[in-house]
Amino acid sequence: MKVSELGELGLIDLLSKMVSRALDKQSRAGQQLILGIGDDAAAWYGDASVQLATVDSLRQGVHFILETTSWVDLGWKALAVNLSDIAAMGGLPRYALVALALPGSTEVEDVTALYAGMLELAKEFGVAIVGGDTDDAPLVDITTTIIGSTGSREAHLLTRSAAQPGEKVAVTGYLGTAAAGLEMLTKHLSFDAEAMASLKKAFSRPYPRVAEGQILVGHGVRATIDISDGLISDLRHICQASRVSARIEIDRLPVLPAVRANFDDKALGLALAGGEDYELLFTASANIIDKVIAAAPCPITIIGEITAGKAGEVTLLDGKGNPVNLAKAGWEHFRTT
C-alpha cells in the first residue's frame, strides 16, 4: 500500500503505535515522559542537569540516495548522526522529534522500515521518540531533533573551543571506513565478504560514540567534535573555535586493513576527508589520553598535536616530518577550499 492510500492521519496513527510499543519505560527518558506523540507538544519532567539539543537533516539527493541506502538503514542513520552530536558534547541522548517528508507514492512498508531502523537505535540508547511531523513532498527528508543532557549540572561539556597548544589530537575508531563503504556501494566494487560487510556497516549503520563521550568527560578531556564532514574539516572547526593550529602525522591515521588493502593510495584521502565516520576527534594531554585508551571499549589513536599557530590552520606531516600538500593528499575537494 502506498502512503497516499493510507492517508496522512493513517500514517501518523501507524507510526505512533510503533513508537509507543517501543517506548522503554525502564529508560530514564521513558520514566520522565508525561506525554509523547499525540498532543500539541511532547512533555516530560525536567531536571537540573545541563540540557543539550541538536538538529540535523538527511535529505534525499543531498545526503543519501535510495539506491545505496535502505529504508531501515536510513532510519538508523537519521538518528545516529544526531546522537553523535550529543556524544561529542559529552551528553546522553534522551528525546527525539522527527519531521518526515516523503512522496505519497512511497510504500507504507518502507516508512515502517525507516521507523524500525530508528527505533532499533533509539532502544539501544534509551531514547524516546516523542514527537514528529509528517508531510507529503517530492523528496524524502528526515529532520531529527535530539534533546539530551549531561549526567549532572556540574559535569563539564566537551566543546570545540577548548583545545590548547601542546595537547595531542586523538580519534576513536577508524577513519575513512564510511567513505570507503559509500564508494564501494556507489561503484559496485567487490571485495572479500568480511571487508564488504565492515565497510557497508560503517557507512550504513554508524554507531554513535556515546559511551566514549562519557569516558572523555570522566577523564577530563575538554575539546571534542564528531567527525561528520571529514577529519580535516572537523579538526579545522576545533582549531578555529579554539584559535589554535594543528599538525597531523598522516602515517598515524587509523585506517582499517580492509580499506588500506582495497583502496590503495586512495585510502589516505578517505581517512582525511571522507566524512561520515561519526568518530570522536578530541584533544588532551598525553597523560589524559593514556587513561582514555585504558578505559575505552574502542581503539583510540593519537594522530597529531595542537600548536599555537594561525587559528584554524591544519598541517599534514609525512613520516619524515615534512609538510604534505593537501591537494596531493588524495581528495579533489581541497583545491577549492
Add this chain to the structure above:
Amino acid sequence: MKVSELGELGLIDLLSKMVSRALDKQSRAGQQLILGIGDDAAAWYGDASVQLATVDSLRQGVHFILETTSWVDLGWKALAVNLSDIAAMGGLPRYALVALALPGSTEVEDVTALYAGMLELAKEFGVAIVGGDTDDAPLVDITTTIIGSTGSREAHLLTRSAAQPGEKVAVTGYLGTAAAGLEMLTKHLSFDAEAMASLKKAFSRPYPRVAEGQILVGHGVRATIDISDGLISDLRHICQASRVSARIEIDRLPVLPAVRANFDDKALGLALAGGEDYELLFTASANIIDKVIAAAPCPITIIGEITAGKAGEVTLLDGKGNPVNLAKAGWEHFRTT
C-alpha cells in the same frame, strides 16, 4: 549575492551573527543558555519544570508559495506555528532550532529577511535560537523545533484528552481570517485597505496565543488545542482524544466583519475549516470561561458544548438548533472526510 556564491559556511556564519546579536540576555532562555549556535549541540541549564517540545515544517509548495508569502513573513510564521503549539499546552517557549533547506540560487538577502522575521517574533517571546542546520535543496523547507516549559513542575498541562461532557467549547479571537487572507492573496481580491491589512496580517503573521494559554492554565482550563487545520478538524482531535462529542452553534462563530462583508456565504466555510488561525480552542465550565473572558486580552467566544456522544463526532447546529449538513456548510473538503 546568491547563497551558492556565499557558500554554506559563509551563510552559517552570517546567520549565526544575526542570531547572536539578537540574543536577549534578559530573557530566561538567554540567562540559562550556556552555548548557542556553533558547537555540536546547544546547551543550557535545565530546571525542574515540565519540559515541552514540538517540531513543525513549512515546506514550499505544501504549506506556502513564495508568490503569497514574503521571506520575512515566512520566518515569522515558521516560528509562530510552533510557538502556538507550546501555547496550546499551557507552556512558555524558550529555545528554537531551525533546520533550513533552500536552493543555492536563493538571494542571501532573502535568507537574512527570513531570519529577521524569525528573530522579530523570537524577541517578543524571549525565545533564543540556539541551533540549526543548513542544506542546499531544490525547495525551501524550514523545520523548526521549539523547546519550552511550564512555569513550574506543579503547573498542569493543557491537553487534547481532558474535555468532559457538559463543558462549553470556546475559542480565542476570530475564525477564518487567515484563510480569508490566503484567498484574498491567491485570487488578488481587493477590499478596503483596513480589511485587506487585517486579513493579510492574520494569514502572514499569526500571533501565537502564549499569554492566553497561561490565562487558561491559571483559571483551571484543562483541554486545549491550537487551530491549525481548521475548527472542525481540530475540535475532532479533542473529541477523539477525550472520547466525547461536540455540538457547535454556527451562528455563534466569531468571524471578523471584514470577512463576513467580503466573503458572504463563504465566510462560514472559512471559519469552520479554513485553518491556520492559530487561535486556541478549549473546553471548560461556563464559570471558568467567564473568568477567562474577564482576564484575557482578546475576545473569547463560547461556540458550543461537549456532549457524551460518539467519540470524535462534531455536529453543527443552525440558529434553530437543527443539524447543518457539513457538505453544505461551505467547504468542499468535507465531502471526502
